[in-house]
Amino acid sequence: MTEDAFLADYDPSRYPAVAVTVDVVALTIRDGVLHVLLVERGEAPFQGRWALPGGFVKVGEENLDQAAARELAEETGLSSPSRVHLEQLASYGDPGRDPRMPIISVAYLAFGPEMPDPRAGSDASDAAWVPVASLGLTASGAQPPGATRRLAFDHARILSDGLERARGKLEYTPLATAFLPGTFTIPELRAVYECVWDEALHAGNFHRKVLSVPGFIEGTGDTTASGGRKGGPRARLYRAGDARLLHPALLRPASEEDIR
Amino acid sequence: MTEDAFLADYDPSRYPAVAVTVDVVALTIRDGVLHVLLVERGEAPFQGRWALPGGFVKVGEENLDQAAARELAEETGLSSPSRVHLEQLASYGDPGRDPRMPIISVAYLAFGPEMPDPRAGSDASDAAWVPVASLGLTASGAQPPGATRRLAFDHARILSDGLERARGKLEYTPLATAFLPGTFTIPELRAVYECVWDEALHAGNFHRKVLSVPGFIEGTGDTTASGGRKGGPRARLYRAGDARLLHPALLRPASEEDIR
């Protein structure tokens, strides 16, 4: 049988089919605090609980990246080709993760500069940027039962994986700049690292270090119009450089527990 | 509407469905050369071309990890709970990647010690460990038209992504030991790094470095029964330690092209 004949004869219904969704872990920084975009579910299952924005992939029409970009744009109201970084995170397919039917979810991770408040989509009664710390996530991706906003499905686990990926990405890629506008100061860049890593960094050493990494940032020649809120000189302005990887990397101090 | 009522009323056919497969990039080292497990396709499409082992997920019965372990076991004939490392790689869902119908493929990456020759599965006319270098993959995941074994679907891209992931994993995790039997020598461990990274390493410095990383390897007190093939003293034997991450990491020398 030729391949053409085979295709003409083909019956897709012979194969098991599943619904596939994309879910987006969209992170941004507001007022120096890491936030994630969540939607409040207006329908069962998990009605009234909060979930990652997402939806069904338009099979045959779009690829996974496009589906994720579409979902993110629908929730944030942002036009897609903005300065947002979007990358695939992982896929989740445990039986029973959705009580309705088997669903495979391809999760994406997005970083963006401070964005406007989202508008609620069709299937969400509300949508908001929520401080990640307010969700009380544990390292294993669990969420205590008493949390004010409890996440639906296995989204606490997905968010936890996304946060861990984000922390790692800041070490060896210049993606911290994706959280900032087109020009920024080194103290602003340091604030990104501090709130994603949740660790205080030494200002002087950080300053010297980011300048020493080739292609990380490049100066614009300008400075901020005024000093900081509590005083201090005007800071020089920088934009993102052309490096795709940081070398040497900015490693966060590893604790003994992380290693074993 | 209560959640129970909703579920009773639910009609899954309202949602778009896709077939979901798992494909496994299984790597091992034979005679000092990195090999990947491939199957020759016995059916259209891509009949006679080589592909990564994989198959449809048994929806509702197994999760993605279990599906990948099952497919790998079916192809290699190995019982699952062996010393093989298996982790999710990424998902691929471009429209048209399978000419029959839309298919989302969740790719997995496996490392294992030298394994027996595979047996052909039901839908494969042949299966074999193939030297990765013989496929002529380019960095972008393309394959030259004149290659002796041309890969089906987008499997050249998936394999390329898997190789890049493997190279990175050796830097900051102790997974190089997954390519070796339960006890091994430091020169054997070095050979793993050299053939995955495709770079010669300095024997003396490598030796000192792996011993200095806490929890990477631990001595057994024994040595090999005889020296090397071309002479030299007996090497001490080690087993994998309890570290999950290497700190400090074993970084491969970064070239300027990788960074920009």
Place this chain on the structure above:
DNA sequence: AGAATAGTGTCTCTAAGACAGTATAGA
């Protein structure tokens, strides 16, 4: 004036890499 901050200088310590050297095995 006082406090906070941007940015630089300097010192110490760790770790990577280059290289040399010794001991032990096979041919």
Place this chain on the structure above:
DNA sequence: TCTATACTGTCTTAGAGACACTATTCT
């Protein structure tokens, strides 16, 4: 005996972190 190899010693250099210090801005 000759060669290859396991393993160790030593030197140099890069880079991370601690600390100090100056200059600039806000209150």
